[in-house]
Amino acid sequence: MASESVPHENGIRSPDAFAREAHLRSILETIPDAMIVIDARGRILSFSAAAERMFGYSEAELLGENVSVLMPSPDRERHDSYLERYYATGERRIIGIGRVTTARHRDGATFPIDLHIGEAEIDGRRVFTGFIRDLTERQQAELRVHDLQSELAHVSRVTAMGTLATSIAHELNQPLTAIANYVETANELLDTPDAETLEIVREALAECAAQSVRAGQIVRRLRDFISRGESERRIESLARVVNEASALALVGAGERGVEFEVKLDQQADRVLVDRIQIQQVLLNLMRNAIEAMEGSSHRRLRVTSRREEEGLVRVTIEDSGPGLPPEVAGQLFQPFVSTKAKGMGLGLSICHTIVHGHGGRIWAEASKLGGTAFHFTLIDASGDQDV
Structure with missing residues (x-):
């Protein structure tokens, strides 16, 4: 007896094909990682049940919308240019590589994620599939x-x-x-x-x-x-170091209404560092900034970088908080000096030791955002070979 055929918009689909598709969809709907499929213009084609739970949107609400709606600034505004750069250069910065970054919930809160993206061509159309794991619990x-x-x-x-x-x-x-x-x-x-x-x-x-x-x-x-401790320094991507540190620092920051922005100099991305130590510096400075803005009506945290003279890269963490009290501004990096009522005053001293151990310097000044800007320098390794 011949199998009954099932009509399909592109032809005839057999019951076996229909069953396989249903089976595949049931698997995709039950995996804990969120799955999002977008087209070449960034429009959402598929939004799994796990994605609905993770982001707070239903699939029906987002089909046809640009995937940038799920991203915090500045990625939200720059996503289309990221796609255009990839089409023009073929350079993969996330696709097939994966990275730790942040995503934006429907309520505006940001949370850390592990993002992996694959690329495929289906019926002559280029599509991208993203698998997303919420790192909040981890x-x-x-x-x-x-x-x-x-x-x-x-x-x-x-x-x-x-x-x-x-x-x-x-x-x-x-x-x-x-x-x-x-x-x-x-x-x-x-x-x-x-x-x-x-x-x-x-x-x-x-x-x-x-x-x-x-x-x-x-x-x-x-x-x-x-101070005789040794550090293991390697050439690292500053963007990766910042992304991983900020994902940890921003746990819970969305609930506090913190607007986070990253603007790094792509021409000065390679630095000679002990990755864990420098992430400790970034984590300390970002958490200090978030705590400093507790009483502020507008809470904005920005991380930037730029190339300096003499083979250095400057990294800046600035906030829109109340700024530094004058009585501690001149002795910030001394041990046991703290702006916190219950602080031991060792965090900034440790940051100072780590940065100086890397051949750089660290200092603080007033920020254009209204609060404090902490700057530190690292050795620029952009002209060296990757290791």
Whole structure:
């Protein structure tokens, strides 16, 4: 008995083909990752059930709409130009590679995602299929782990600081005690300032100077010992470093109404860094900025980069918060100086150590957004080979 045929707009489709399509759709509708199919102009052709749950839109609402509606600024405004650049150059920056970035929910909140895009040609038409995984739960789990690690590190740090303080006190006690004794003796001898006494006073002051030098050497040795850590530097994409750090920093920022913007110099994308360390700097500065804007009516966070002279790239993180209090602006990067009521004042000090260890510098000034702009420089490796 011949199989019954099923009509289709492009011809006749067999029951087997119909069943395969239904089976494929059932699989795609049940996978946890969201799937979005767009055409060559960026218009949405398919929007899976997981995508509906993830973004808060129904498929019917978005069919035919530009996929940029699901993107925060600046990608939202630039998506069409990204497609045009790909058609013109054939250079793949996401397709077939994948990246961690941010997406925009229907309610305006941004959230971190892992995005993978594939390209295909169907019936002579070019289509792109994006598979999207919401990283919010993973990032929150990482944050919980990070908090636990921070608590353990805090206990370890307090213990280490106690041991260090004891060691410093023991090492410095002798020269400081000697200095105090010499000064006290000299002060008493000056009551009878004859020639012989003045000579003894000079000797006492000379010994004070010698003991002061010894105390300074002790402090320098301790400082060198503490800062002797080695970093593993490689040539990295600054865009990748920033994207991954911002995805973690922006967890929950959408609920706070933070408008996030990234504008990086594509001609200065390669930098010589320890990726984890520099992401720690970015994460610290971005979280500080988000916390600083808690009381602001308009909350805007911007990350930019540009090439500087002398083979450096400048990275800037700026916010629209209240700015820095004058009493701390001049000593921001010193340990135990904090603008937070419960802060330990070590974050910016660590940032300073990391950036200087990379051969750069870090500083702060007023931002054009109304708050604070933190700048730091990295070694420009744009002319070097990838590793």
